Amino acid sequence: xxxxxxxxxxxxxxxxxxxxxxxxxxxxxxxxxxxxxxxxxxxxxxxxxxxxxxxxxxxxxxxxxxxxxxxxxxxxxxxxxxxxxxxxxxxxxxxxxxxxxxxxxxxxxxxxxxxxxxxxxxxxxxxxxxxxxxxxxxxxxxxxxxxxxxxxxxxxxxxxxxxxxxxxxxxxxxxxxxxxxxxxxxxxxxxxxxxxxxxxxxxxxxxxxxxxxxxxxxxxxxxxxxxxxxxxxxxxxxxxxxxxxxxxxxxxxxxxxxxxxxxxxxxxxxxxxxxxxxxxxxxxxxxxxxxxxxxxxxxxxxxxxxxxxxxxxxxxxxxxxxxxxxxxxxxxxxxxxxxxxxxxxxxxxxxxxxxxxxxxxxxxxxxxxxxxxxxxxxxxxxxxx
Numbered sequence: 001x002x003x004x005x006x007x008x009x010x011x012x013x014x015x016x017x018x019x020x021x022x023x024x025x026x027x028x029x030x031x032x033x034x035x036x037x038x039x040x041x042x043x044x045x046x047x048x049x050x051x052x053x054x055x056x057x058x059x060x061x062x063x064x065x066x067x068x069x070x071x072x073x074x075x076x077x078x079x080x081x082x083x084x085x086x087x088x089x090x091x092x093x094x095x096x097x098x099x100x101x102x103x104x105x106x107x108x109x110x111x112x113x114x115x116x117x118x119x120x121x122x123x124x125x126x127x128x129x130x131x132x133x134x135x136x137x138x139x140x141x142x143x144x145x146x147x148x149x150x151x152x153x154x155x156x157x158x159x160x161x162x163x164x165x166x167x168x169x170x171x172x173x174x175x176x177x178x179x180x181x182x183x184x185x186x187x188x189x190x191x192x193x194x195x196x197x198x199x200x201x202x203x204x205x206x207x208x209x210x211x212x213x214x215x216x217x218x219x220x221x222x223x224x225x226x227x228x229x230x231x232x233x234x235x236x237x238x239x240x241x242x243x244x245x246x247x248x249x250x251x252x253x254x255x256x257x258x259x260x261x262x263x264x265x266x267x268x269x270x271x272x273x274x275x276x277x278x279x280x281x282x283x284x285x286x287x288x289x290x291x292x293x294x295x296x297x298x299x300x301x302x303x304x305x306x307x308x309x310x311x312x313x314x315x316x317x318x319x320x321x322x323x324x325x326x327x328x329x330x331x332x333x334x335x336x337x338x339x340x341x342x343x344x345x346x347x348x349x350x351x352x353x354x355x356x357x358x359x360x361x362x363x364x365x366x367x368x369x370x371x372x373x374x375x376x377x378x379x380x381x382x383x384x385x
């Protein structure tokens with residue numbers, strides 16, 4: 001057999017090489033059961049809406065979606081990610097919501113450099129710091145960004161004796177640490193007390209009793225999903241929010257306002273999006289999401305939408321060649337995304353540099369008061385690619 005024949009025999013056509021007709025394979029690893037189920041559904045809806053808006057083509061190719069329920073369970077994360085990367089041979093993995101799941105997934109991605117992971121929610125700082133990988137991107141936020149964006153604002157409002165409160169897991173711990181960093185940097189002191197609730201427990205009476213005894217100037221909290229609904233109701237019932245006002249990361253009031261009713265009125269938060277953000281892109285997105293799903297959009301839906309935009313832009317740049325990993329990664333690093341949250345782009349550690357909006361619940365909506373931090377960038381400490 002000659003050299004040319006040997007080369008031909010060894011050559012195995014990729015899905016792209018076969019006339020560019022094979023679909024792009026996208027794995028989705030999000031929670032569809034448990035406390036974060038609604039978050040997973042809204043991210044999925046935002047993503048699929050954006051992909052349909054491309055004419056159901058990515059770089060000229062059709063696509064397939066392969067869904068796995070992450071169950072927000074870190075102990076199942078490696079097996080679930082392996083099912084997609086090895087079992088389904090996906091080109092991209094979109095997920096997860098839970099920070100512990102995200103960090104576990106990086107063990108699989110480190111061994112699969114040709115597969116690109118796009119995290120549409122989990123904010124674990126470590127994901128784009130020490131555990132960073134060239135094939136891992138985040139389209140949402142770091143926990144540091146969400147906590148840091150509120151520290152100076154709470155102090156500016158005259159609150160010096162502050163209690164922090166959250167679930168005792170990685171996301172909550174990082175958000176509270178960042179809030180304290182910002183609070184001290186602005187001239188404040190350490191929290192009067194840091195209170196914790198085991199994840200995903202929603203029994204808040206003991207910590208609310210402790211807050212009543214401490215009588216702080218304010219409380220800064222993080223809960224999300226159904227846990228946030230229970231907490232906001234319980235706080236408003238147990239404490240006088242005029243005496244002890246409640247602040248939080250934007251997730252405290254995100255996607256739960258219909259469920260909590262008047263109990264959330266006046267809560268001030270910061271987040272990288274708000275339903276009242278006045279821009280043509282946001283108004284169009286809100287209307288389309290409502291029309292498509294029958295639900296109000298939230299930040300999780302926005303993060304799904306922007307993940308779809310990043311996929312579309314990157315694959316368009318390489319004309320659908322999912323085998324051109326280096327060029328795909330470069331395209332994602334260079335992308336400037338303009339969408340419902342405004343304009344953002346990737347940091348060197350693959351985390352969004354974006355505005356954080358100051359919001360207050362008024363009339364059952366998160367009203368934008370201004371920008372808490374413009375184009376806030378996570379430090380990316382320890383990330384070397």
